Amino acid sequence: MSGTVKRVLLAKPRGYCAGVDRAVEAVELALEQHGAPVYVRKQIVHNRHVVETLEARGAIFVDETDEVPTGALVVFSAHGVSPAVHAQAAERELRTIDATCPLVTKVHHEAKRFAREDYDILLVGHHGHEEVEGTAGEAPQHIQLVETADDVANVTVRDPDKVIWLSQTTLSVDETMDTVRALRERFPSLQNPPSDDICYATQNRQVAVKAMAARCDLVLVVGSTNSSNSVRLVEVALQAGAGASYLIDYAREIDDAWLDGVETVGVTSGASVPEVLVRGVLDTLADHGFGTVEEITTAEETLTFSLPRELRPSRASR
Ligand code: 0K2
Numbered sequence: 001m002s003g004t005v006k007r008v009l010l011a012k013p014r015g016y017c018a019g020v021d022r023a024v025e026a027v028e029l030a031l032e033q034h035g036a037p038v039y040v041r042k043q044i045v046h047n048r049h050v051v052e053t054l055e056a057r058g059a060i061f062v063d064e065t066d067e068v069p070t071g072a073l074v075v076f077s078a079h080g081v082s083p084a085v086h087a088q089a090a091e092r093e094l095r096t097i098d099a100t101c102p103l104v105t106k107v108h109h110e111a112k113r114f115a116r117e118d119y120d121i122l123l124v125g126h127h128g129h130e131e132v133e134g135t136a137g138e139a140p141q142h143i144q145l146v147e148t149a150d151d152v153a154n155v156t157v158r159d160p161d162k163v164i165w166l167s168q169t170t171l172s173v174d175e176t177m178d179t180v181r182a183l184r185e186r187f188p189s190l191q192n193p194p195s196d197d198i199c200y201a202t203q204n205r206q207v208a209v210k211a212m213a214a215r216c217d218l219v220l221v222v223g224s225t226n227s228s229n230s231v232r233l234v235e236v237a238l239q240a241g242a243g244a245s246y247l248i249d250y251a252r253e254i255d256d257a258w259l260d261g262v263e264t265v266g267v268t269s270g271a272s273v274p275e276v277l278v279r280g281v282l283d284t285l286a287d288h289g290f291g292t293v294e295e296i297t298t299a300e301e302t303l304t305f306s307l308p309r310e311l312r313p314s315r316a317s318r
């Protein structure tokens with residue numbers, strides 16, 4: 001293959017968003033301030049490496065609060081929880097730190113507001129995803145889940161003139177718009193959310209991968225299989241013209257056969273993925289002759305969130 005130039009296009013933005021950064025730091029600080037063990041309800045973010053690293057430091061991940069000893073400290077994950085989970089924790093006298101991303105909390109507020117105003121709320125999202133369970137739990141009587149455009153025919157509402165759609169924060173923008181178009185065909189008065197529910201980080205990572213996908217024979221997305229936003233990046237890369245695309249947790253999962261005849265490899269990572277894992281992938285690619293790396297930047301991100309209030313220094317100690 002003399003004469004071929006092997007290169008990597010590296011998407012930017014990629015990796016940690018502001019909400020993940022805050023949630024992971026919340027568990028780290030809780031461990032520092034309170035000592036191990038610190039319980040965490042569900043995976044703090046959907047990344048295997050993050051979870052295993054925090055476990056090694058003394059975090060204990062549980063599925064539900066009834067697995068947490070009475071009076072112990074529990075952190076709620078970035079994906080948010082329903083009011084019922086807060087109530088269960090209070091009943092067991094658990095001390096809680098709520099690491100729900102403020103952009104997920106925003107969707108919860110929208111759900112509460114439109115339920116109060118007696119709208120039928122069509123929540124676009126994935127069945128069984130923790131974020132959807134948390135948001136739907138704010139107003140179960142008013143919210144119904146719509147997964148795809150194919151579901152739209154089965155939706156029934158009380159008053160077609162009083163319907164709004166909201167969504168999970170980590171969906172494919174294009175696929176969601178297809179679903180909304182189908183909903184609007186059935187319910188022409190359908191209202192949009194007051195502001196985008198698919199968050200800035202999800203959107204930015206999709207825009208970045210789209211910008212390079214058509215030039216890539218292969219796009220590697222670093223992320224875990226249960227990470228909605230990471231899985232979406234593989235789909236978006238393929239739809240935008242990548243020759244192939246795979247989701248990997250670690251560099252060691254790269255199959256040499258994927259690189260046969262490949263000149264350009266795109267690399268990106270989901271919002272829950274630490275940069276060290278991307279570095280590992282770049283090192284492995286360099287070992288295979290892909291030493292030239294060009295960063296493709298489509299946005300600069302500067303957003304940060306303050307820590308959950310339970311971890312902010314109290315006024316007295318400032
Ligand atoms: O993409 P997912 O919602 O599955 O979640 P993560 O992979 O943990 O990414 C961070 C998003 C958390 C909340 O929106």
Ligand code: SF4
Nearest residue numbers: 017019101103169199
């Ligand atoms: Fe928040 Fe978006 Fe990150 Fe989810 S992906 S934690 S909504 S910033």
